[in-house]
Every structure is written in C-alpha cells, then in structure tokens.
Amino acid sequence: MNTLKKITKNQLFIPLAALLILAMFNLIMDPGFFKITLGQNNMGNYVLSGYLITILDSGSELAILAIGMTLVTAASGGQDISVGAVIAIGGSAMLRVLCGNDPKPAQLHAPIIVAFLVSCIVCMLFGAFNGTLVAYFKIQPMVATLIMYTAGRSIAAWINNNTLPVISPTASPSFAYFGGFIPGIPIPTPVFIAIICMIIIALVLKFTNLGLYTQSVGINESSSKLNGLNPQAIKLLSFVILGLCVAVAALIKVSRIQTINYSVIAKDIEMDAILAVALGGNALSGGKFNMPASIIGAYVIQFLTTTLYKFKVQSDALPAYKAVVVILLVVLSAPVVREYLSGLKKKIKAGGKEVA
Amino acid sequence: MKNKLKNMTDTNLLLTITIIVFFLMYIGAIVFQGKGFLKPQTFFNILNANAALIITSVGMSIVMITGGIDISVGGVVALVSMSCAVYLDYHDGNVFTSILIALGIGILFGLVQGYLVAYLDIQPFIVSLAGMFFARGMTTIVNSAPFNVANEKFIALKETRIVVPGMGSVNKKGVYVNAYVEIGVIVALLVVLIFFFVLRWTKLGRNFYAVGGNKQSALMLGINVKRTKFISHMICSTLAGIGGYVYFLHVGSGSASHASGMEMNAIASSIIGGTMLTGGVGNIIGTFFGVLSLSTIQNIVSSAGFDQAWWTGITIAAMLCIFLVIQSVVMARKNK
Numbered sequence: 193m194n195t196l197k198k199i200t201k202n203q204l205f206i207p208l209a210a211l212l213i214l215a216m217f218n219l220i221m222d223p224g225f226f227k228i229t230l231g232q233n234n235m236g237n238y239v240l241s242g243y244l245i246t247i248l249d250s251g252s253e254l255a256i257l258a259i260g261m262t263l264v265t266a267a268s269g270g271q272d273i274s275v276g277a278v279i280a281i282g283g284s285a286m287l288r289v290l291c292g293n294d295p296k297p298a299q300l301h302a303p304i305i306v307a308f309l310v311s312c313i314v315c316m317l318f319g320a321f322n323g324t325l326v327a328y329f330k331i332q333p334m335v336a337t338l339i340m341y342t343a344g345r346s347i348a349a350w351i352n353n354n355t356l357p358v359i360s361p362t363a364s365p366s367f368a369y370f371g372g373f374i375p376g377i378p379i380p381t382p383v384f385i386a387i388i389c390m391i392i393i394a395l396v397l398k399f400t401n402l403g404l405y406t407q408s409v410g411i412n413e414s415s416s417k418l419n420g421l422n423p424q425a426i427k428l429l430s431f432v433i434l435g436l437c438v439a440v441a442a443l444i445k446v447s448r449i450q451t452i453n454y455s456v457i458a459k460d461i462e463m464d465a466i467l468a469v470a471l472g473g474n475a476l477s478g479g480k481f482n483m484p485a486s487i488i489g490a491y492v493i494q495f496l497t498t499t500l501y502k503f504k505v506q507s508d509a510l511p512a513y514k515a516v517v518v519i520l521l522v523v524l525s526a527p528v529v530r531e532y533l534s535g536l537k538k539k540i541k542a543g544g545k546e547v548a
Numbered sequence: 549m550k551n552k553l554k555n556m557t558d559t560n561l562l563l564t565i566t567i568i569v570f571f572l573m574y575i576g577a578i579v580f581q582g583k584g585f586l587k588p589q590t591f592f593n594i595l596n597a598n599a600a601l602i603i604t605s606v607g608m609s610i611v612m613i614t615g616g617i618d619i620s621v622g623g624v625v626a627l628v629s630m631s632c633a634v635y636l637d638y639h640d641g642n643v644f645t646s647i648l649i650a651l652g653i654g655i656l657f658g659l660v661q662g663y664l665v666a667y668l669d670i671q672p673f674i675v676s677l678a679g680m681f682f683a684r685g686m687t688t689i690v691n692s693a694p695f696n697v698a699n700e701k702f703i704a705l706k707e708t709r710i711v712v713p714g715m716g717s718v719n720k721k722g723v724y725v726n727a728y729v730e731i732g733v734i735v736a737l738l739v740v741l742i743f744f745f746v747l748r749w750t751k752l753g754r755n756f757y758a759v760g761g762n763k764q765s766a767l768m769l770g771i772n773v774k775r776t777k778f779i780s781h782m783i784c785s786t787l788a789g790i791g792g793y794v795y796f797l798h799v800g801s802g803s804a805s806h807a808s809g810m811e812m813n814a815i816a817s818s819i820i821g822g823t824m825l826t827g828g829v830g831n832i833i834g835t836f837f838g839v840l841s842l843s844t845i846q847n848i849v850s851s852a853g854f855d856q857a858w859w860t861g862i863t864i865a866a867m868l869c870i871f872l873v874i875q876s877v878v879m880a881r882k883n884k
Contacts, residue, residue, distance in 0.1 A: 329876040332825045343865030512685020515678040526668045
C-alpha cells in the first residue's frame with residue numbers, strides 16, 4: 193500500500209499512466225500499431241517505419257519545445273503562446289540566409305550551419321523581446337507573448353517578401369537530413385536531435401543552478417531577490433532558452449518539407465507544448481517543475497495525435513477528441529477531485545471495517 | 549495634475565487613456581486618409597463588421613476582471629455559426645429556434661467551463677484551451693465544408709437595416725443615402741450598456757472586481773468567490789454564443805475557419821480598453837473603445853494601401869505592445 197501511494201504520488205505517474213492507457217487501447221484495437229518494419233524508402237535507404245517510429249519522429253519538436261516551455265512556466269508562472277509564430281520566423285530567417293533573394297536556388301548561398309546560427313540568434317532575440325516585456329515591464333507572459341503571436345507569422349512572411357523559398361535536393365541533399373534520414377542510419381534524425389537536447393538540458397540542470405534558481409524565482413520572487421538572485425535576469429534567461437529550443441524545432445520543421453508555409457507551419461504547436469507541461473503535472477502557475485515529466489507529456493500528446501490519425505479522424509476534427517482527453521486528465525489530476533477521491537477511498541475502507 | 553492622476557482609480561485612468569487614443573487615431577485617420585473617415589457610414593461600417601467582436605470582448609473583459617481568461621470564445625463563435633447554418637439550411641429550421649441553439653451552445657460551454665474553473669479549481673487557461681479545441685473540432689464534425697445559408701427568413705433578418713436618422717450622406721451620383729447599422733450593432737450596444745450598468749452599480753458587478761483584485765480578501769468579505777467566478781465564465785460563454793449569432797447574421801455562412809483568432813482580438817481589445825489580465829481593473833466602455841481602436845487601425849492600414857495581410861498583424865501587435873508598455877509604466881509610476 194505504501195509503495196503504491198509512493199508511485200501514485202510521483203509526478204511521473206500521470207504522464208506514464210496516460211501513456212500506458214493509450215498503449216493498451218491501441219494494443220486491444222489493433223496490435224499492428226506496434227509493428228516496426230525495416231523497409232526501403234524512395235531514396236533507397238533502409239529505414240525503420242511504423243507508428244511508434246512516427247510518434248518518436250514527429251514528437252521531437254514538441255519534446256524540444258516542452259523543455260523550454262517548462263523553464264518559462266516555472267520561472268514566470270505563465271506560458272509563451274508565441275512559439276509557433278516564432279518557429280515561422282526562425283524558419284523564414286534560415287531560408288532567407290540559405291536562398292538569398294532567389295526562391296529556387298541552384299545552390300545554397302551559405303552553409304547550413306551559418307543559417308542555423310542566424311536562426312538561433314533571431315529566435316533568441318524574439319525570446320529576449322518576450323522576456324523583457326515579462327521581466328522588466330511586468331506584463332503577464334500570456335499577454336506579452338500575444339504580441340508575437342499576432343505579429344509573428346506576418347513578420348515571417350515579410351522576411352522572405354512573401355515568397356516561398358524551396359530548397360531542392362539538387363541544391364543541397366544534406367538539408368533534408370535534419371527532418372528525415374541520414375543515409376545509412378535507419379532511425380529518423382529528429383529523434384537524435386531531441387535526444388541531444390535532452391542530454392544537454394539534463395547536464396545543465398545537473399551541473400548548474402539553473403533549475404534551483406528558476407524554481408525559487410517561480411515560487412517566491414521577492415524572497416529569492418532577498419537571497420541575492422536576480423529574478424528579472426532569470427526570467428529573461430528562461431525566455432532566451434525557449435528561443436533556442438524554438439530555433440532547433442524550426443530547423444527540424446523546415447527541413448521536413450524543405451520549404452515553409454507561413455500560416456500553417458507549427459500551427460497550434462504552442463497549445464500542444466503547454467499541454468505537455470500541464471500533462472507532466474507541472475503547476476502552470478510556476479514554481480517547481482519536473483523536466484522528464486514534461487518531455488514524457490510531449491510524447492503522450494504525440495501518441496494521442498498519432499492514434500487519432502490512425503483511426504482516420506479528420507485532421508480538423510482532431511482537436512475535439514484531444515480536448516476531451518485533456519479535460520479528463522486535468523479533472524483527474526485536480527487537487528479538489530483527488531481529495532474527494534481519497535476521502536471516498538477512506539470511507540469505503542471504514543465501511544468495510546465496520547461490516548467486518 | 550499629478551494629484552488628479554493619483555486620485556483616479558486604476559480603471560478610470562486606463563479608460564481615459566484609451567478614449568483619448570481612440571479619438572486621436574480617428575482624427576489622424578481623417579487628416580491623413582481624407583474624407584472617407586469623415587462619413588458617418590465609415591464609422592457605422594466599422595461597427596457593423598465588429599458587432600460580434602464587441603459582444604465577445606465584453607464577456608472577455610468580465611472574465612479578465614474576475615482574474616480569469618477564456619480563449620474558447622472564437623471556437624464557440626465558429627461552432628454557433630456552423631450549427632445554426634446547418635440547422636437553418638439542412639433541417640429547414642426557423643430563425644427563432646436557431647437563436648435558441650446559439651444561446652444553448654453558449655450556456656453549455658459556460659456551465660462546463662465555469663464549473664471546472666470555479667469548483668474544481670483548474671486553471672482557466674487550460675480549461676478554455678480545451679474548450680477552444682473542442683469547439684473548433686466539433687465545428688468540423690458538424691459540417692466540414694463551408695457554405696452560405698439560403699433560408700429566406702434568415703436572409704430577411706440578415707438584410708434588415710436600421711436607418712440612423714440625420715447621418716446619411718450624398719454619394720458620388722448625388723443621391724442621398726441613408727446611414728444604416730445592422731441588427732447586430734443594436735444587440736452589441738445593448739450588451740455594452742447592460743454590462744456597463746451591471747459592473748458599475750450592482751453587487752454582482754462589484755464582486756467581480758473584488759474577486760479579481762484580491763481573492764483572499766474577497767473571501768474574507770464574505771463574497772462567494774467560487775460562485776462569482778462561475779458566473780463570470782457563464783456570462784462570457786453566453787455572450788460568446790450571442791456574439792456567434794451576431795457574427796453569423798453578419799456573414800450569413802457557416803465555416804470551420806470562421807472567427808479564427810477572434811479570442812486573441814477580444815483579449816487585445818480588452819487590454820487596449822484598459823482591462824488588466826491580473827484582474828480587478830477594467831471597464832466595459834473601455835473595451836468598447838478598445839474594439840473601435842483596433843478596427844480603426846485595421847481600416848487605416850488597409851486603406852493606406854498596405855494591403856498585404858501581414859501588415860494588419862504587425863500593426864495590431866505593435867499597438868498591443870505600445871498599450872501594454874504604457875499601462876505598465878503608468879501603473880508603476882502611480883504606485884510609487
């Protein structure tokens with residue numbers, strides 16, 4: 193009983209339980225869901241395919257964003273709703289550097305790494321803009337990022353003069369690697385990128401005080417100030433880190449299709465990223481956070497999306513089902529409901545004893 | 549002057565800023581854009597096009613004053629217009645019942661979201677996020693293809709114009725044309741007046757401010773915080789239902805992409821109108837002017853020849869940014 197309580201109290205319990213329920217559901221409906229096959233893709237490479245691989249592959253961006261979103265949530269007690277729009281900006285900046293003024297370049301104008309660095313700087317600048325509004329002007333994060341949410345896609349279109357640059361495989365075969373497969377490796381590259389990001393953040397959290405500082409700023413801003421921390425700088429830093437995560441996600445997103453569609457790219461991804469944080473059991477009002485829980489939360493959401501797609505749910509109708517699942521999850525994890533349930537359990541136990 | 553500034557309540561101070569900015573902007577539009585803006589009809593057209601936004605923004609302001617947020621309003625508007633469109637066209641329904649459907653959808657969303665937020669203590673952002681997802685998804689499930697409504701009685705209602713006396717103008721052919729507004733505008737103005745009154749002079753209205761300002765002390769004062777929160781979400785969603793019908797009346801069609809981004813416009817209008825997301829500060833008249841400012845700047849941008857869609861997004865964002873910074877600076881100075 194005690195161990196059971198320990199398990200259910202653990203923050204990882206909710207996302208893992210959700211993952212397990214989804215997996216069971218799929219196992220009962222169609223065991224073929226878990227089949228992974230090694231086949232040849234149209235480029236002639238041997239690659240793994242299957243629903244599980246799809247989840248790992250397309251959940252990468254979400255997992256990377258969840259890292260940054262968790263930090264922002266913990267430090268500022270609010271969420272950044274502009275990540276989707278800033279992905280559009282970052283992707284657009286990257287393509288602008290790679291293609292110059294030519295929408296269909298015969299060869300790249302700059303090495304990919306330079307373009308990626310430019311995109312990183314751009315995204316971090318936008319992150320810093322959001323962070324400045326939040327930290328120094330004391331505007332609620334949701335409202336401050338609303339600005340970029342409304343303007344972001346417009347800015348992205350403006351960077352490339354509203355043209356849609358395409359990087360053909362002949363111009364650069366390697367650009368497609370980041371969102372696809374590297375020849376000879378059967379696992380999709382985004383998975384590796386996501387793992388690298390996770391390792392980096394794990395090392396950072398282990399060897400620096402970033403985690404401690406963000407949590408203390410989130411829990412009590414004035415007392416952490418009295419303890420010699422600079423809450424404003426830490427809030428700003430969390431937004432800049434999110435900017436970096438956004439740039440990595442933008443690289444994967446753009447590389448997947450080798451072009452960009454300003455109004456569609458990464459649409460609603462901010463909502464999914466926030467849900468991932470909430471699903472991980474992190475308080476959306478800031479304070480303590482659990483990074484692995486958020487990352488698992490991200491994959492749970494991708495699992496759900498893929499499951500729904502498998503059952504031929506129209507992509508526009510997808511949100512309705514997602515909403516029902518989300519409501520169920522948050523209701524079950526709400527403190528009020530939990531208290532009520534544990535009270536009920538006690539009552540049943542007491543009743544059982546009386547009968548005995 | 550400084551004392552006066554200090555004596556003003558936060559709400560009134562922000563309201564004054566909003567109204568001044570709106571008039572400056574409109575005068576600027578008249579000066580730089582020529583006589584188009586001088587015609588009363590231009591102003592009425594802004595009202596016609598934004599009646600639904602005014603109604604939803606009023607609801608949004610009330611939730612924001614109470615310290616919450618509701619981002620499901622755009623989804624509810626889309627769901628209402630699609631449901632009513634399907635009912636009127638495919639099931640040959642009558643107009644009165646379709647209004648009831650609109651109200652019913654709004655009230656249903658309000659009940660569920662209000663209960664979850666107030667009594668189960670779940671964050672309003674997450675609840676209404678799920679509400680938005682649900683409403684948008686349901687819209688597609690109800691009917692995925694956009695279509696125009698052909699129901700005659702509905703068309704008759706849609707085409708009803710209310711002439712504003714004495715505001716007409718002479719058009720290019722020299723014929724006098726009456727200025728008009730649509731029915732939705734009357735509804736919107738009524739909503740603004742009613743809730744201005746409610747917020748200012750009723751117990752319920754003052755409770756909204758008290759709960760938004762400080763939950764703890766509101767509780768100490770004996771205010772039923774949970775019920776107040778519940779009612780605020782109830783009002784917001786019901787107004788979203790009404791706004792949905794007004795929107796439907798204006799466009800006369802059902803589509804899953806209707807009112808996309810309306811929640812953000814409603815939040816933006818409320819903020820420009822001086823409502824603060826932290827709660828406790830806000831004014832319905834300010835919200836009304838917030839919507840007008842937002843749509844005036846959109847009109848200015850599009851009539852200045854910056855037709856590309858991205859300019860609208862950038863200008864709204866810039867305006868939001870300026871207002872937020874002004875608010876935060878003014879408040880910081882005042883609280884010193």
